[in-house]
Amino acid sequence: MKYTKEHGDLILSKIKGSNCDLCNSHKWEMQNNLFYIQEFNSPSTENPGNAAVPLVIMACMDCGNTKLINAIKLGIVDTNGELLPVKRAVNN
DSSP states (O other): OBOOHHHHHHHHHHSTTOOOTTTOOOOEEEOSBOEEEEOOOOTTOSSOOOOEEEEEEEEETTTOOEEEEEHHHHTSBOTTSOBOOHHHHHTO
């Protein structure tokens, strides 16, 4: 799912001043899409479930270190997986 430039600006405002853990750079690049990691279950699991976490992906422009940030905790996606309007996201 793509998010808007306004969502991207909101994300950057929430993580401002964050330096890379590996090289200490402060230059980050973000994908303008949300991704998700799905819970892994063995094929032998009786009830496999489908828990998933929507993520914003940031990569350091100097060394490539990649961070996955929970989009629900950032306030840009609701718990049903719907993208929130920026005005509503700002209030979260």
